[in-house]
Amino acid sequence: MIHFEEEQFVQAYYGEVDEDSRRHLEECDDCRAEFVRLRDLLDSVRDYPVPERKASYGSDVWLRLAPHLNPEPPAAKSRPAWFRWWMLAPALATLVVIVFVAGIMTGERQTAISMRARERVLLMAMSDHLDRSQILLTELVHENPESAGLAAQREKARELLTENRLLRQSAVHMGDASDADVLDALERVLLDFANSSSASSSNKLQAIQQRIDNDALLFKVRISGADAREKGQKL
Amino acid sequence: MEWTDAAAADEARKGNQYAFRVLVERHSRSVFRLAFRMTGNEHDAEDLVQETFLRAYKQLHRFDNRSGFNTWLYRICANCSLDLIRMRKRRNEQAFSGDQFPVHWLDRVAAPGPSPERLMQSSQITGQVEAALKRLSETERLAFILRHYEGCDIEEIAEALGVQANAAKHSVFRAVQKLRRALEPALGVAAR
Numbered sequence: 001m002i003h004f005e006e007e008q009f010v011q012a013y014y015g016e017v018d019e020d021s022r023r024h025l026e027e028c029d030d031c032r033a034e035f036v037r038l039r040d041l042l043d044s045v046r047d048y049p050v051p052e053r054k055a056s057y058g059s060d061v062w063l064r065l066a067p068h069l070n071p072e073p074p075a076a077k078s079r080p081a082w083f084r085w086w087m088l089a090p091a092l093a094t095l096v097v098i099v100f101v102a103g104i105m106t107g108e109r110q111t112a113i114s115m116r117a118r119e120r121v122l123l124m125a126m127s128d129h130l131d132r133s134q135i136l137l138t139e140l141v142h143e144n145p146e147s148a149g150l151a152a153q154r155e156k157a158r159e160l161l162t163e164n165r166l167l168r169q170s171a172v173h174m175g176d177a178s179d180a181d182v183l184d185a186l187e188r189v190l191l192d193f194a195n196s197s198s199a200s201s202s203n204k205l206q207a208i209q210q211r212i213d214n215d216a217l218l219f220k221v222r223i224s225g226a227d228a229r230e231k232g233q234k235l
Numbered sequence: 236m237e238w239t240d241a242a243a244a245d246e247a248r249k250g251n252q253y254a255f256r257v258l259v260e261r262h263s264r265s266v267f268r269l270a271f272r273m274t275g276n277e278h279d280a281e282d283l284v285q286e287t288f289l290r291a292y293k294q295l296h297r298f299d300n301r302s303g304f305n306t307w308l309y310r311i312c313a314n315c316s317l318d319l320i321r322m323r324k325r326r327n328e329q330a331f332s333g334d335q336f337p338v339h340w341l342d343r344v345a346a347p348g349p350s351p352e353r354l355m356q357s358s359q360i361t362g363q364v365e366a367a368l369k370r371l372s373e374t375e376r377l378a379f380i381l382r383h384y385e386g387c388d389i390e391e392i393a394e395a396l397g398v399q400a401n402a403a404k405h406s407v408f409r410a411v412q413k414l415r416r417a418l419e420p421a422l423g424v425a426a427r
Contacts, residue, residue: 006408006412007404007408010407010408010411010412011404013411014382014407016389037419038411038415041414041415041418041419042383042411042414044418045364045383045414045418046383046384047361047364048272048361048364048384049361050267050268050271050272051271051277053263053264053267057263057264057267058259058260058261058262058263058264059260061259061260061263061284061285061288062256062259062260062263064285065259065285065288065289066252066256068289069252069255069289069292138386141303141386142388206239206241207239209303210239210240210241213240213303213304213305214240214261216265218386222386
């Protein structure tokens with residue numbers, strides 16, 4: 001068995017590996033362990049603060065900018081096709097976790113598991129779900145709207161949608177408004193994409209890409225996922 | 236009805252300044268984030284935000300609706316950042332040393348209110364990240380920021396850097412490699 005080169009781990013982290021490499025990462029314990037080490041390190045590097053801006057920041061920028069602008073004539077140029085992204089497979093068996101989370105929410109069963117352990121499971125489920133959502137969103141953002149086949153991505157969106165609903169309800173149930181907001185925004189994108197038909201995919205995908213951009217959804221999902229993982233690991 | 240970025244850009248090309256205002260208000264924060272991470276200085280970042288939108292306005296005819304408008308802005312901002320950093324280095328105006336950030340830039344950063352434990356760990360990690368980023372070249376730093384924080388793909392990074400895709404990919408790899416060497420021992424200690 002040929003193990004990953006160092007550069008391949010980096011490519012895998014950023015979702016740039018092909019199906020064979022992805023499969024190897026799933027099947028090879030050594031490579032997967034090394035990948036997890038790199039993933040944890042790079043995730044921790046995301047915690048890199050930028051100074052807050054006021055709510056009126058966009059308007060303030062415009063007021064400074066406007067006096068310097070002059071009209072420009074329109075034109076258009078074509079660009080090369082987008083780089084193609086590949087998804088990584090689920091890192092955890094989320095289904096088991098989701099069933100567990102659903103059990104927490106219903107409150108119908110007494111369990112010996114402490115609240116801390118429950119929260120940890122929920123956070124790790126959340127982290128795993130957001131990791132996979134991030135991969136899908138990243139792929140959608142970079143997908144050429146003109147490309148025809150997105151069936152695999154739609155199927156993935158449907159799977160994520162089911163998990164997302166349960167996790168959002170869990171977040172609401174536990175009073176975590178921030179995560180609930182992110183999951184709500186994510187759910188609307190997943191729902192729109194999962195229900196879009198291939199016939200209407202071009203315009204629909206463009207609208208979805210715009211929404212992901214406009215809502216900074218990818219960033220929020222990424223941050224929420226990293227936060228959940230960090231919190232879960234600390235419990 | 237709210238404009239999409241593409242629709243607003245189309246209107247702006249026709250001379251509709253309100254449409255460009257929509258784009259500015261929508262994307263200022265993300266441009267600021269990139270600018271700050273590149274320069275490590277709020278004032279420089281503000282200058283870069285303005286310069287980025289000025290250049291964007293002038294180059295609107297070159298914007299292709301097949302790419303995201305914010306991605307296109309990142310490319311412009313990245314180039315502006317490199318211009319600024321190189322200019323600063325030439326003039327030796329500030330406390331840059333080689334490819335480094337100003338020494339005390341973190342002192343000016345106001346992080347949102349985390350727990351004391353989170354604050355301590357975050358502060359440790361951020362300090363380590365800062366030190367590690369200092370050791371990256373401009374190209375590696377920009378490639379890493381675009382890849383890691385802004386989610387740009389290799390093609391976009393290559394465009395921003397003005398290099399081939401393989402070179403961009405290698406810059407990201409080199410950056411990660413250096414960060415890993417610098418951070419892994421420290422983060423291992425912090426995590427315990």
